[in-house]
C-alpha cells in the first residue's frame with residue numbers, strides 16, 4: 001500500500017517540485033494538495049500542475065483539515081503562519097508532519113512534537129545534511145581559535161534572512177564551541193572591529209539562485225571553507241518525500257530532523 005501524502009503550499013516553488021516527486025516515487029501517492037484561500041486554482045485537478053495531460057482525481061483545496069484527514073503524513077513548505085496552522089492540525093488529527101518552512105524563529109516545535117511526530121529541517125537536501133555533520137566535526141577539531149563566517153546566497157524572492165540553513169550551521173558551530181549561539185552572532189552592519197569568537201553572517205540575494213552556503217573557518221594563516229550549492233530544488237523535494245516515508249515508519253511523538261536520516 002502506498003503512503004498517502006498531503007502537500008501544503010502546493011503551488012509554491014517547493015510545492016510544485018514535491019508534487020513532481022510523486023510521478024517517480026512508487027512508495028507514495030498524493031492524498032491532497034492545499035493552496036491559499038482565494039487562489040484561482042482551488043477546485044482544479046492537480047494533474048496538469050504535475051505535468052500530466054489528464055486529471056489525477058485530486059482537486060486543490062484551501063482546507064488544511066480536509067488534507068490532514070485524508071493523509072498518512074503531511075508536508076509543509078509555506079510560511080510561519082500557515083505552518084502554525086499545520087502544527088495544530090497535526091496534533092488534532094494525530095498525523096505526522098514534515099516541515100521545510102524557514103523563518104520560524106520563536107516557534108516552539110517541541111510543544112507540538114510532544115504529542116505527534118514532527119520532522120523539521122531548514123534544508124532537506126542530503127548533501128547539506130552531510131555538510132552539517134562535517135561542519136560540526138570541523139568546529140570541534142579547529143577549536144575556538146578561528147573566526148567563523150557563514151555566507152549564503154538565494155534568489156531575489158526569498159523572504160527570510162539569514163537562511164534557515166545558515167542559522168543551523170551557526171548553531172552547530174556554537175554548540176561544538178560550547179558557546180551560546182544567541183550571544184555570539186556577529187553582525188557586519190556596524191563599524192565595530194570583528195569580535196573574537198563571534199559567528200559572522202553574510203547574506204546575498206539575486207536572480208534565481210536556488211541556494212548556496214559556505215561556512216568558513218579563518219585565522220591569520222589559513223582559511224578552511226565548506227561549501228554547498230543546490231543545482232535544482234528537486235534535491236529538497238526528494239529529501240522531503242524521503243522524510244515523509246521515514247516519519248511514517250517512526251510515528252513515536254518527537255522532534256526529528258534530516259540529521260536522523262543521513
Ligand SMILES: NC(=O)C1=CN([C@@H]2O[C@H](COP(=O)(O)OP(=O)(O)OC[C@H]3O[C@@H](n4cnc5c(N)ncnc54)[C@H](OP(=O)(O)O)[C@@H]3O)[C@@H](O)[C@H]2O)C=CC1
Nearest residue numbers: 009011012013014035036078082100101102122123124236
Ligand atoms: N527545508 C528546505 O529544504 C527548504 C525550505 N524552503 C522554505 O520553504 C518555504 C517556502 O519556500 P518556496 O516554495 O520557495 O516559497 P513560495 O512562496 O514559492 O511557496 C509558498 C507557498 O505557500 C503558499 N501559502 C502561504 N500561506 C498559505 C496558506 N495559509 N494556505 C495555503 N498556502 C499558503 C503560498 O501561496 P501564495 O503565493 O498565494 O502566498 C505559496 O504558494 C520558505 O520558508 C523557504 O525558505 C525552501 C526550499 C527548501
Ligand SMILES: O=C(O)C1=N[C@H](C(=O)O)C[C@H](O)C1
Nearest residue numbers: 102122123158163164165211
Ligand atoms: O527559500 C529557499 O529557497 C531556501 N530556503 C532554505 C533555507 O532558508 O535555508 C533552504 C534552501 O537553501 C532554499
